[in-house]
Amino acid sequence: MDGKQPCIQLHRVSVVFSDEVAGLRDVSLRIERGEFIYLCGQTGSGKSTLLKVLTREVAHTSGKALIDGRDLAEVKPTDVHLLRREMGIVPQDFALLPNRRVWENVGYALRAIGKTRKEVRHRVPEILEQVNILHRADAYPAELSGGEQQRVAIGRAMISSPPLLIADEPTANLDLEHSMGIMELLRNLNAKGTTVIVATHDMPIVERFPARVIKMEFGRVYRPDDEERGDA
């Protein structure tokens, strides 16, 4: 990774909810631009909290968190939406609108970030093509398989062509075949230069598509290899 600029740097980041409850404890890590990262750990290990810190859904209580050199603590609440346009977020439950067709789901997100109808007409086919779901553009989410729904969710996350894609358990509700398809898609996006962070506890997938793994346990980063580097 030498020679590349870091995309994400966390230095002793903690998220403390109360005296006894902490989401993250002294997490330090470094993710380079263009990397593919697995964030692994059991439920409650802090994966989701870490992702929420990156998306500014949760504010860290101590430490320093930087994305592209920008200190997240200094991002004003009124500017959080601008930060989120620099990243694509794929939630665990797909979060598709059931009463809108595939193209409308993507179009709605484009409209929400201020794109005109003309831009929507132009961009939606491109995005759906990118995630290989253009052939189902007129289908409703209920008519799609889990893998296809996940493709739509990934497509929606890519509407701003963000340099960073964060996917929370993208294969959690999918069978192996669909999981493989989604992972292929994420790897392709990564190959085109997008930094990808995948939170997962699906170890067979991790083994099948090897990449750097950041393991989390009890709100801390656990990975001997990463510790040797000075940070994760």
Add this chain to the structure above:
Amino acid sequence: MLDRVEFLISEAWSSLRRNVWMTFAAVTTVAMALYILGSLGFVYTFISGHLSKLNQDFKLSVFLVDGLDEEQMQASEAAILAIPGVTSVDFVSKDQAFLTFQEANPDIPLDDFKNDNPFPDSYEVQLEGIEKAAKIAESIEEMEVIDEVRDASDLRRLLVQSQSILRLLGVVTGGLMLLTGGVLIYNTIVLTIYARRKELSIMKLVGAARSSISGPLIIEGAVQGAIGGLLAALLLSLTLQSVDAMARSLNALGGIEPTSTKTLVLILTLCGAFYGMICSIWAVKRQVERA
């Protein structure tokens, strides 16, 4: 820009359609609140106008005993004029009083009274203001040649009391209705936020600006308030026209000052829209972050 406005309005419209009954409840309550406030406000203004007219144009009617000679008349007129606070004294003869009454009431047969005029001679005493009226009336009444002094202070007292009651009614009834309407608008917006929580969370995920998230909800509240205001204006306009027609047919208070429907619609619709907007901003501020 137009494209943006179209997006915000279409989002607001889809929300309004989603909660039709809640919207109906909010709109009708705001309409009733603004109607009550508008009506009470109108009556209050009407009474205030009459009071101020009464204050500016306050006269005492001073009735003289029968059989006074010219010298006694002149002396009493001069004595009344000399009282501080009295600006003018006009003599009204009993014949003049009879004629005035006859002209004002042409339907009443007065032929039997032509030879036995029951009206006394009197003075119309103009005062500087209403404040000293009671004291001046007392001084005049003490004069031997005076039979009776009448003033409009009872009417004035009644009007002042009515004004206070109306003010209280306006604050309590209108205020409570307005508060209820506001809470209903708030609840409608909260329901909308709940019904649209998925859309809102998607908007947040993809980095939609706060204005894109809150805008449709605020427009929805403003539209509810505006429709409520419009209904109140139309209802109030109909009421005022009916009251005016009734007052004119009874020849009471000379009818009422007409207020154009356009003005009422403009004022109440704007007030409603502003109020609806405030209520929805309140709801959005409290709820959107949680959605």
